[in-house]
Amino acid sequence: xxxxxxxxxxxxxxxxxxxxxxxxxxxxxxxxxVVRANYRALRAALPEAAVFYAVKANPxxxxxxxxxxxxxxxxxxxxxxxxxxxxxxxxxxxxxYGNPIKKPADIxxxxxxxxxxxxxxxxxxxxxxxxxxxGSRVSCRFLVDAPASxxxxxxxxxxxxxxxxxxxxxxxxxxxDVDGACFHVGSQHTDPAAxxxxxxxxxxxxxxxxxxxxxxxxxxxxxxxxxxYRTPAPPLAAHAAAIRAAVAEHFDTAxxxxxxxxxxxxxxxxxxxxxxxxVSRKSDTDEHRWVYLDIGRYSGLAETExxxxxxRLRTAHPVESPDGPxxxxxxxxxxxxxxxxxxxxxxxxxxxxxxxxxxxDAGAYTASYxxxxxxxxxxxxxxxxx
Amino acid sequence: xxxxxxxxxxxxxxxxxxxxxxxxxxxxxxxxxVVRANYRALRAALPEAAVFYAVKANPxxxxxxxxxxxxxxxxxxxxxxxxxxxxxxxxxxxxxYGNPIKKPADIxxxxxxxxxxxxxxxxxxxxxxxxxxxGSRVSCRFLVDAPASxxxxxxxxxxxxxxxxxxxxxxxxxxxDVDGACFHVGSQHTDPAAxxxxxxxxxxxxxxxxxxxxxxxxxxxxxxxxxxYRTPAPPLAAHAAAIRAAVAEHFDTAxxxxxxxxxxxxxxxxxxxxxxxxVSRKSDTDEHRWVYLDIGRYSGLAETExxxxxxRLRTAHPVESPDGPxxxxxxxxxxxxxxxxxxxxxxxxxxxxxxxxxxxDAGAYTASYxxxxxxxxxxxxxxxxx
Numbered sequence: 001x002x003x004x005x006x007x008x009x010x011x012x013x014x015x016x017x018x019x020x021x022x023x024x025x026x027x028x029x030x031x032x033x034v035v036r037a038n039y040r041a042l043r044a045a046l047p048e049a050a051v052f053y054a055v056k057a058n059p060x061x062x063x064x065x066x067x068x069x070x071x072x073x074x075x076x077x078x079x080x081x082x083x084x085x086x087x088x089x090x091x092x093x094x095x096x097y098g099n100p101i102k103k104p105a106d107i108x109x110x111x112x113x114x115x116x117x118x119x120x121x122x123x124x125x126x127x128x129x130x131x132x133x134x135g136s137r138v139s140c141r142f143l144v145d146a147p148a149s150x151x152x153x154x155x156x157x158x159x160x161x162x163x164x165x166x167x168x169x170x171x172x173x174x175x176x177d178v179d180g181a182c183f184h185v186g187s188q189h190t191d192p193a194a195x196x197x198x199x200x201x202x203x204x205x206x207x208x209x210x211x212x213x214x215x216x217x218x219x220x221x222x223x224x225x226x227x228x229y230r231t232p233a234p235p236l237a238a239h240a241a242a243i244r245a246a247v248a249e250h251f252d253t254a255x256x257x258x259x260x261x262x263x264x265x266x267x268x269x270x271x272x273x274x275x276x277x278x279v280s281r282k283s284d285t286d287e288h289r290w291v292y293l294d295i296g297r298y299s300g301l302a303e304t305e306x307x308x309x310x311x312r313l314r315t316a317h318p319v320e321s322p323d324g325p326x327x328x329x330x331x332x333x334x335x336x337x338x339x340x341x342x343x344x345x346x347x348x349x350x351x352x353x354x355x356x357x358x359x360x361d362a363g364a365y366t367a368s369y370x371x372x373x374x375x376x377x378x379x380x381x382x383x384x385x386x
Numbered sequence: 387x388x389x390x391x392x393x394x395x396x397x398x399x400x401x402x403x404x405x406x407x408x409x410x411x412x413x414x415x416x417x418x419x420v421v422r423a424n425y426r427a428l429r430a431a432l433p434e435a436a437v438f439y440a441v442k443a444n445p446x447x448x449x450x451x452x453x454x455x456x457x458x459x460x461x462x463x464x465x466x467x468x469x470x471x472x473x474x475x476x477x478x479x480x481x482x483y484g485n486p487i488k489k490p491a492d493i494x495x496x497x498x499x500x501x502x503x504x505x506x507x508x509x510x511x512x513x514x515x516x517x518x519x520x521g522s523r524v525s526c527r528f529l530v531d532a533p534a535s536x537x538x539x540x541x542x543x544x545x546x547x548x549x550x551x552x553x554x555x556x557x558x559x560x561x562x563d564v565d566g567a568c569f570h571v572g573s574q575h576t577d578p579a580a581x582x583x584x585x586x587x588x589x590x591x592x593x594x595x596x597x598x599x600x601x602x603x604x605x606x607x608x609x610x611x612x613x614x615y616r617t618p619a620p621p622l623a624a625h626a627a628a629i630r631a632a633v634a635e636h637f638d639t640a641x642x643x644x645x646x647x648x649x650x651x652x653x654x655x656x657x658x659x660x661x662x663x664x665v666s667r668k669s670d671t672d673e674h675r676w677v678y679l680d681i682g683r684y685s686g687l688a689e690t691e692x693x694x695x696x697x698r699l700r701t702a703h704p705v706e707s708p709d710g711p712x713x714x715x716x717x718x719x720x721x722x723x724x725x726x727x728x729x730x731x732x733x734x735x736x737x738x739x740x741x742x743x744x745x746x747d748a749g750a751y752t753a754s755y756x757x758x759x760x761x762x763x764x765x766x767x768x769x770x771x772x
Contacts, residue, residue, distance in 0.1 A: 056719055056761045077719045080762030099719050099761070101664050101678045103739070122666030124739055143668060154721050156676075160669035186721070278487050280508030282529065283546035290542075292487045298688075298755065305691070305722070333442055333463045333485050335540050335572070336691070353490075353510055369684065371755050372765045375442045375485070376466030379758045 010034055011314065011360050014271040017385050018358075025275040025356070026295035026380055028367050030058070032066045033386035034269035035363075039070050042225070042261055045236035046243065049257035052096050054223050055081045057262025057364040058270070062384045064088040067265070075223075075260040079109045086113060093117075096220075098260060100125055100141055100157060107132040119182060119220070121159045126167055130174035137177045139220050140164040142205065144183040144198035158183060161201045165208045172214045180255060181205045184222030188263060188309070190233050192242035195221060199243065203250035218256035219247070225264035227361055230310040236264070263364040270363020272300065272380070276355045277331055289326050291347055293357055296330010296337040300380035301359070302369035304339045312360040317348040324349050332375040396420055397700065397746050400657040403771050404744075411661040411742070412681035412766055414753050416444070418452045419772035420655035421749075425456050428611070428647055431622035432629065435643035438482050440609050441467045443648025443750040444656070448770045450474040453651070461609075461646040465495045472499060479503075482606075484646060486511055486527055486543060493518040505568060505606070507545045512553055516560035523563045525606050526550040528591065530569040530584035544569065547587045551594045558600045566641060567591045570608030574649060574695070576619050578628035581607060585629065589636035604642035605633070611650035613747055616696040622650070649750040656749020658686065658766070662741045663717055675712050677733060679743055682716010682723040686766035687745070688755035690725045698746040703734040710735050718761040 014029050042051055052075040053067050059081060064074070065088040073094040074085045085095055092114025097107075100121040107118070111133040118133055120126045121141040129138060143158035159167065164181055172178050181202040185194040199219070206216045221243060226233035247254055274293040281289055295301055303309040323346040330337035347357070370379035400415050428437055438461040439453050445467060450460070451474040459480040460471045471481055478500025483493075486507040493504070497519040504519055506512045507527040515524060529544035545553070550567055558564050567588040571580040585605070592602045607629060612619035633640055660679040667675055681687060689695040709732040716723035733743075756765035 054719075059759060059762060076762070078717075078762035080759065080764065082762075084762065099717075101715075101717050103661070103663050103680070122664060124664050124666055128739075154724065154727075155668060156715055156721050156724055157719070158668070159666075163669050166670070275489070277489050278508060278510050280510055280545075282541060282544070283549050284552070294489070302684075302757075329487075329542055331464075331485075331487050333440075333543070335542050338540065338542055341540075353514075367758075368760050369757050371688075372753075372758055373445060373466065374754050376445060376462070376464035376468075376470065378466065 010268060011271055011358065014385065015314070015358055018271075018273045021383070023273075023383060025273050026293070026299065027383055028270050028272050028300065028362060028380055029383045029385060030060065030063060030266070030363055031269045031386045032062060032384055035063055035066050035266055035386075036070055038265045038268060039067060039072060041236060042259070042264060046240040046257070046259065048254070049221070049259045052098075052258055052260045053265055054098075054260045054262030055085060056368070058266040059084060059368050060382050060384075061088055063266060064090070079106050082110055082113055082115060096258075102128065104128045104132055111136070117179070120167070121157060121164075123167065126171055126174070130171070130176060135175060135177060137179045138171050139179045139182040139218070140168050140171070141182045141184070142201060144185060144201060161205055165205050168205065168209055168216070169212050169214055178209070178214055178216055179218045180216035180220070182220030182222060185224040187224055188226050189224035190226045190231070192234055192238045194224070195239065195243050196246045199246035200250045206251070206255070216255065218258055220258040220260070223260045223262050223264070225261050227263050227267040227364070229361055230312055267361045267364035270361070270366065272359040272362040272366065274357050274359060276351060276353050276357060278353055279351060287325065289324065291326045291328050291351065291357075292331060293328065293339075294331050295359075295380065296332055296339065298330065298332055298334065298337060298371045298374040299377055300366040300370050301330070301339060303365050307340055307343045310340065310343050311362060313345070313347070314358040314360060315348055315351060315355060317350055317355075321348040321350055323347055331377065334375065396654060397657055397744065400771065401700070401744055404657075404659045407769070409659075409769060411659050412679070412685065413769055414656050414658050414686065414748060414766055415769045415771060416446065416449060416652070416749055417655045417772045418448060418770055421449055421452050421652055421772075422456055424651045424654060425453060425458060427622060428645070428650060432626040432643070432645065434640075435607070435645045438484075438644055438646045439651055440484075440646045440648030441471065442754070444652040445470060445754050446768050446770075447474055449652060450476070465492050468496055468499055468501060482644075488514065490514045490518055497522070503565070506553070507543060507550075509553065512557055512560070516557075516562060521561060521563060523565045524557050525565045525568040525604070526554050526557070527568050527570070528587060530571060530587060547591055551591050554591065554595055554602070555598050555600055564595070564600055564602055565604045566602035566606070568606030568608060571610040573610055574612045575610035576612045576617075578620055578624045580610070581625065581629050582632045585632035586636045592637070592641070602641065604644055606644040606646065609646040609648050609650070611647050613649050613653040613750070615747055616698055653747045653750035656747070656752065658745040658748040658752065660743050660745060662737060662739050662743060664739055665737060673711065675710065677712045677714050677737065677743075678717060679714065679725075680717050681745075681766065682718055682725065684716065684718055684720065684723060684757045684760040685763050686752040686756050687716070687725060689751050693726055693729045696726065696729050697748060699731070699733070700744040700746060701734055701737060701741060703736055703741075707734040707736055709733055717763065720761065
């Protein structure tokens with residue numbers, strides 16, 4: 001068991017495992033001890049909050065099973081994720097169906113499996129919940145006006161706070177059990193102040209409901225807790241302090257808190273081993289080398305779209321080796337399958353085809369994004385240690 | 387057998403098939419008669435060119451088998467695509483390994499299977515070809531300076547023309563069989579003039595090689611022939627005329643021509659049936675409706691990234707139904723899973739959850755891009771008619 005989620009030994013341990021096993025590349029290796037340590041670190045940083053792991057971040061059954069054993073609850077996005085969690089031993093009452101976009105049949109499927117927590121953000125989904133999940137606990141997601149995150153959500157999810165107030169009052173009229181409001185600051189959020197605006201708006205909604213005679217119980221803060229990739233991120237304690245201060249300021253009675261971390265649980269637990277397919281230049285005077293890896297945007301590195309996530313990279317060359325600027329691309333015949341051409345990266349001058357390039361903190365939003373067969377390349381496999 | 391690839395009856399026929407079978411949504415249905423008709427239309431438009439179907443556009447075995455029967459050759463991007471084509475009866479000599487990014491083991495695999503045509507664009511790949519595919523026919527891809535296409539390649543593939551000249555002369559020294567130069571104007575190119583610059587540069591390379599005593603045989607024009615989505619595209623005849631005129635102008639002796647169409651063979655042969663999951667508004671005064679479908683960017687509509695491809699949509703509502711502006715999004719909990727928020731789309735005011743939305747001309751670059759399980763949603767299945 002590792003002591004700390006930020007241990008520099010994590011990637012060393014995983015790299016040693018891969019050196020020993022020498023699996024075909026590319027592959028993701030997940031250290032389940034780090035998953036457990038990250039979960040415990042979140043619990044310790046914000047003990048007043050229940051943790052609902054966002055399964056979408058890494059839906060490997062082994063990860064889910066490890067978190068069931070830790071006592072985690074689960075934020076699920078689909079009936080597929082519900083069935084996955086139940087198969088790994090999760091109790092139905094530990095599942096929250098957090099996707100506000102659901103078919104009536106999906107709600108009925110969840111309800112039949114014992115799921116009793118749902119999130120909505122529209123009249124249509126609310127009506128379906130009243131019909132197909134009667135009496136369930138419901139939260140309404142509102143659009144929070146907060147500074148942008150690393151991978152912002154835009155306006156896809158949530159409704160205006162005024163509309164959330166109306167919808168939650170309606171939910172009570174429809175016989176549903178009103179939990180309260182929820183929001184999400186956006187994935188990979190590095191500004192602890194982002195939660196402040198959402199908590200203030202959630203408190204406004206709760207007060208408005210109380211005035212209508214509808215008591216609320218909880219506040220779901222979503223996820224967004226950041227991982228330090230190439231850029232440092234504030235520690236969990238800073239986010240927890242900001243959340244705690246805003247709740248104390250805006251709520252007279254503290255609500256039950258829920259958080260839905262995904263990336264913060266699994267990112268640092270994963271390492272992708274890739275192989276250099278080719279190093280080339282575009283002309284005989286080109287200053288940059290192009291480094292083509294055997295993994296790209298369509299086999300697991302989807303979050304390099306627009307170069308949102310700049311992963312840390314490691315090679316077996318000594319750290320003091322001479323290096324130079326590179327453009328890094330994937331192996332497909334797709335012009336968009338370029339990982340980094342604007343973000344400056346340098347790799348050793350001695351790097352050659354056949355060398356490994358390890359991609360650190362790659363446990364979140366990677367393997368499950370893999371395309372089934374784009375360009376004839378297979379999906380990213382996952383190995384486990386711990 | 388359908389008479390024309392632009393027949394308005396294509397989507398009617400596929401929609402009738404889906405109405406009759408009522409498969410679970412989302413799904414892609416491919417009309418193999420239209421695949422055949424598109425292949426024949428390309429052959430008729432440019433009879434002097436050999437057609438190498440770009441398998442990546444739609445690698446369904448049924449599509450490949452239909453094209454084997456038509457006598458097509460195949461542009462393959464990986465050993466996976468090589469094995470797929472051979473399994474469908476393609477002759478090894480009909481395969482061209484067009485991806486210039488290859489591991490030595492992949493080259494050896496291809497050579498062992500009988501593949502004898504390869505494309506390269508770097509010193510490293512050329513050296514590997516000389517070692518692992520001795521005596522094979524090789525083309526060098528150069529970077530063409532042409533107007534941008536609908537989904538441009540950027541600079542990922544190809545080298546400077548001067549470097550291509552050097553590399554092809556080196557290829558001859560290494561005992562490889564020099565085919566000539568190749569280029570690609572970028573996928574979904576709607577300007578027939580795009581080919582002109584590339585053909586002029588290819589002729590410059592061929593003359594330079596002739597001066598070095600290295601004769602060349604062919605010119606590979608790549609793909610890029612456009613599909614008319616919401617915006618009309620010039621007919622194949624216009625592209626063929628531009629190609630023919632440029633070859634006549636720049637080459638003293640006409641080279642053997644090769645084309646590598648993907649989209650132009652399969653796009654119009656496919657239709658995706660989706661279902662509306664939810665219609666909502668973000669506030670009680672929101673002018674736009676949000677329409678959430680059960681397919682999105684991660685289950686087949688990857689080419690809606692940056693709204694590059696604006697598909698035509700059809701519903702069962704009468705075409706004269708009142709309509710209004712919509713933002714269209716996919717079903718996952720991912721903020722980037724939005725199909726169209728900048729491109730203006732209007733859908734019927736009467737559209738409701740449970741209604742079908744059919745996505746036309748969706749046979750290219752869809753099913754094979756599907757993620758394995760993102761958010762717990764399964765990959766896009768394909769059905770076949772014809």
